[in-house]
Amino acid sequence: MCPLGIAVFLCMAWLSYPSNGQLAWTPIYVDGKSQIDLWTKEAKGCPCPWDASNRQCACCVADGGCHCGKDAPNRCTQCGLEQHCNHMCNLTLSAADLQTKSGKHFGQIKSPSLQGPSMCWYTFLPSQNQRVEIQVYRLVNTGKFNGTSCVGGHLQLMSGTEPLYSHHENQLCGTNERYSPPVVFFSDNGVATLLFEITEETSRSQFLAYFSFSDVNATDGVGFQPRGGMPLQNTDCDWLYQDSCEKQGQCVLASPGYPGIYPPNRQCRYHIRTGSSERTHVKITFTSLLLPPERCNTSDYVAIYKAVAIPENLLGTLCGNQRKMFEFAGSNLLIEFRTGTQHPPFEYNGFVATLDFYKKTTTPLPTTLPTVVHRVSTNLITHEVTTAAPNFTGCDILISGNNTRSGQFDTREYDWYPICRITFRGRPSDVVHISFFNLRLRSPSCRTVVEVFDGALEIRKNMLERLCSPQVKQSRDPDDLHSKRLLSSRNEMVIFFQRPNAPLGTNEAEFLAGRYFFHDEQISxxxxxxxxxxxxxxxxxxxxxxxxxxxxxxxxxxxxxxxxxxxxxxxxxxxxxxxxxxxxxxxxxxxxxxxxxxxxxxxxxxxxxxxxxxxxxxxxxxxxxxxxxxxxxxxxxxxxxxxxxxxxxxxxxxxxxxxxxxxxxxxxxxxxxxxDTVCGEQVYTLHTGEIVLNNLTPTENLNHFYEQSCTWTLHSNVERQLELDISSSQNRPCAAWNVSIHEYSASSSYKHLGEVLHTFCSRDAHKVYLLPWKVSTVIVRLRTLSRTLPQFKVKWRSHVVRANTRFGGAPTPAPNADSTSSAGTLAASLIIIMMLLCFR
Structure with missing residues (x-):
């Protein structure tokens, strides 16, 4: 167990590679033992960079460490990250940049002590042929694990450049967690982002992790990746392996993220194609397998099928920590890896298997294994072939959004039936898109019918489309085919396809083909x-x-x-x-x-x-x-x-x-x-006040623009004369930003903006506007389009007639009013205000 310091986390990742089948991670060495952290050897005792005569500053690791400067005299950090010493949050870590500045392909992340709700993100930019590795050692006040997922906060690694919550990725959470060995994540999809998010109130939330950019060409250890296969597009983790892969060396397949922990709620399929020869044999050797043993018959297992994943084709399953070798004859095999919800302790890292293809003159009996019941897959389109309903005779095809998010369907891929039902069923937050691009309906007089339903087939009123024969459409016809795109209002859509007679031949068969897409409205x-x-x-x-x-x-x-x-x-x-x-x-x-x-x-x-x-x-x-x-x-x-x-x-x-x-x-x-509340539509009823924009953290990219249309309504329920004092220290064009003062208009269609009374530009520096008497409500509006946030201050003060004149003088006379009328107005105003005060 690594010790925990008073102000910062203390730990060194000096562990070597563990034995086969266990979690592995990059051993990170920098200098000797007993350091304060990865880059600081001593808190004091070395010359300060800005004053060599002062030896009360931190001593940095000679190889890759740089001093944090005057703001943190007792700390060092990785060279290239000095600007993040005091607040290591919302930053991009580039492998090439860090290698140039520190000479290291790894580093340390010590998050700031956050008060929730709050969030920090860390984007990793690997170089070519590198994968992103995260080792998590410590977690404080970051949500709770409810048995299946994290609530209230989490630490999560995902692909891409922006943080995006996903229940298909691993999450870490807990009130006071120390991980020894560390929890290890890997990302193999290029750019990755680590999201640290707290969604509940906390006094101190924090984590410690190490990161590494690992070489994917390493023959073993953390650089490992599958070899010889081809990942299938538009799938989470499906691969295709052909017997030609041996020309590239040994064919190797593995669970996602190996040798780190595998992600939850996944269904990965590894399609093995050996051509048409039944003499071809496949030897599958599981060199490593580590799964939760108590989930063998439910969620976390490896299943092997002949050709397609239907129960009668199941050749066997593996789970727990079994490592075996199997030999199968035939042209096509399917290996399916299923995972369930997250499962502490976070040390299960899936499997690795090698493939060997060879031919035999005789066919030995296949290895028999215990069987369990699973879902089904046909071809390379992931879906389920279900048992037909009691009163339904024909092909009944289910394409599930839990398994695939988009693809192509074609009734010619299935055995011919006079009736076919294709059901597209997505996740609870999905809607379904369907596009017909190829069809042949030859029967006369609408004897062949295609009906599309928004939801269950039994609810006829939900029919979206009906196509009658004869109709023939070819792919990419110049006709308006894109009009045959359909959208459901729920997570299910059904196509009902009825044909009268068996086909005379392939060229005469009636069929329907198209594309589908599951759109998750909760995410997209x-x-x-x-x-x-x-x-x-x-x-x-x-x-x-x-x-x-x-x-x-x-x-x-x-x-x-x-x-x-x-x-x-x-x-x-x-x-x-x-x-x-x-x-x-x-x-x-x-x-x-x-x-x-x-x-x-x-x-x-x-x-x-x-x-x-x-x-x-x-x-x-x-x-x-x-x-x-x-x-x-x-x-x-x-x-x-x-x-x-x-x-x-x-x-x-x-x-x-x-x-x-x-x-x-x-x-x-x-x-x-x-x-934030920097800008918006706000109403002030006070008689005096001030409007100032809060400062925002500057962005890293040059072409970042602020577009603002903010309004502040200054409202009073008594007559007054309003004085506005506007000032700015900037000198920008009016097109960059300006503040305008508008009359309030109840009939205006846009934010009640009435006639413009005055416009202030930053070049005006300072102006005082005295608005007409009896204007009780005005709107102050800011318009901005600039790389720089506007800096200004608006002060307002109301001259209001009060019952006790000791609190202020009389207001400015109304325009074109003589002294008599002014006195009369003053007296009337005093009477009205006294009556209002009496009835409060």
């Missing part, structure tokens, strides 16, 4: 029915952060040719702002007709042609004001481009001519709903 926004790919995210119900879906990879558009326009709208709640970030753009047509220009007032597309004729990305606000536009020729170093707004923002993805061959361009973008 609510689908807008009017558009083909338009969604809306609401800050009150959507995840606080996530990656934005890339339309170019969408299967539903496989048959489309023409313009494609997708919008994703983000609506922050009253106490939120929204940040959109365009991280990268690839394969966008570099048309010289359109040039991207970025300046202090946003990025714009300059084109001689209509922008609709050019591939582009737009970020627009509620007023359809183009805050940022990217098109044609742009400089990659300008990315990322991000916008933060306290009102709604919409990301527009536009492809001028989408084709099935070229598709669209790739976009990587993220969103974050930020919890």
């Amino acid at each position: 926004g609510t689908v807008l029915p009017a558009g083909m790919c338009d969604v809306i995210y609401k800050g009150s119900t959507s995840p606080s952060a996530g990656m934005i879906d890339n339309p170019s990879t969408q299967h539903l558009y496989w048959n489309m040719e023409g313009p494609l326009l997708c919008t994703q709208k983000f609506v922050p709640a009253a106490n939120q702002s929204i940040t959109l970030k365009v991280i990268s753009l690839e394969q966008m047509v570099k048309e010289p007709a359109c040039v991207t220009q970025c300046g202090d007032h946003g990025c714009r597309c300059v084109s001689s042609s209509p922008i609709s004729k050019i591939d582009h990305v737009l970020i627009v606000n509620d007023d359809t004001w183009k805050v940022a536009c990217l098109c044609g020729s742009y400089q990659h170093e300008w990315l990322p481009v991000s916008v933060r707004s306290w009102a709604s923002l919409t990301l527009v993805y536009s492809v001028a001519h989408y084709t099935w061959k070229k598709k669209g361009f790739d976009i990587s973008a993220s969103y974050t709903f930020n919890m």
Whole structure:
């Protein structure tokens, strides 16, 4: 057990590789023993970098450690991370950058002591042929484990550049956890993010972890990755292995994240193809297997099937810590790895197996193993073939969103039946998209029928579409095929396909083919029915952060040719702002007709042609004001481009001519709903006060823009004369930001903004505005589009007639009023105020 210091966590990862079948992690050495932390040897005793005569500063590890500076004289950190000494939170760790500055491919993360609710993220950028490794040693006041998942807070590693909660990834939580050995995570999908999130009130939440960028080409240990196989796209963890993989060396398959702990709630399938020869044999050797033994017959196991995963094809299962070798004859095998919910202690790391292909003249009997009942898979499309209902005769196919998120369906892949039912059943928060792109319905007089239902087949009123024969459509016909796209309102859609007669031949068979996609509205926004790919995210119900879906990879558009326009709208709640970030753009047509220009007032597309004729990305606000536009020729170093707004923002993805061959361009973008009260619609009823914007943490990227439309309503229930004192130390153009003063208009359709009375620009420096007498309600409005947040102060004071005149003089006379009328007005006002005071 590593000791815990008073102010910081103390620990050294000096452990060597454990034995086969156990968790393995990178042994991290820096210097000798008894250090304060990974980079600090002594808290005092060495010269200060800014004053060599003062030897009361920390002594740093000579190899890779750098002093933190005057703000933390008794601490050192990894060279290249000095700016994060006092607050190691929300930062990007680049393997190449750290290797250059510290000479190390590993480091340490000591999170700040957070008061929940709060959040920190850490993004890891590995170099080519590297995987991300996280070793967690300590966790304090970070949620609780309820038996299946974490509540109140968690530490989670996931793929991508922005934090996004997922129940398919491991979570750590606990009030006071020390892990020895550490809990080890690996990420093999390039960029990864570690999310530390506290969603409940806490006084001190903290964690200690080490990270490492490990070489995937290592032949053993932590650099291990599967070899010889091909990962299948649009699946969580499915692979294809063919007998030709031996040409690349030994064929090896493994559970996700090996040799770290495997993720929960997964169903990984490893398809093994050996050609058509029945003489081909496959030897499968499980060199390591470590699973919870008490879950053998329920959730955590490895199953081996002949061809497809149906119960009668089950050859056997493995669980616990079995390591065996099996030999099977035949052309096709399927290995299925199932995992359930999280299971402490966090030391189960799945399996590793090798494949050997060879031919024999005789076929030995296959190894027999104990069997259990499992779900089913056919071909490379993950789904279930279920037992038909009592009154239903025909093929009954279930495609589950728990197993696959998108793909293709084709009735020609199944045995012929006069009736077929295809059920698409997603997760509870899913809706289902269906696209028909190829069909042949030859029977006359509507004898062949295709009916599509929103939900269960038995509820006829939920029919979405009905197709009658004769109809013939081919893939990529010039006809308007994209009109046959259907969207469910729930997590289930059913296709009922009825044919009258058996086919005379393959060319005469009636069939139906298309694409499907499960859209999780809890994660990817609510689908807008009017558009083909338009969604809306609401800050009150959507995840606080996530990656934005890339339309170019969408299967539903496989048959489309023409313009494609997708919008994703983000609506922050009253106490939120929204940040959109365009991280990268690839394969966008570099048309010289359109040039991207970025300046202090946003990025714009300059084109001689209509922008609709050019591939582009737009970020627009509620007023359809183009805050940022990217098109044609742009400089990659300008990315990322991000916008933060306290009102709604919409990301527009536009492809001028989408084709099935070229598709669209790739976009990587993220969103974050930020919890703050910097800007919004606020009402003040006090007679005096002050408006000042809170400072925000500056962003790291150059092209980050603030888009603000904030309003403050100054309201009074008595007559007054309002004095506004506005000042600013900045000297910016009025187009960058300005403050306007408006009359209140009950009939105005936008925030009750009436006539503009005055406009203040920062170049005015300081102005005092005395508003007309009897104006009891005005609106102060801020408009901003700039890289820099505005700095200003608005003070207001009301001159109100009071019953006791010792508290203030009489207000300024109303315009064009003589002294008599002023005295009369004053007397009347005094009487009214005294009556109001008496009835309070």
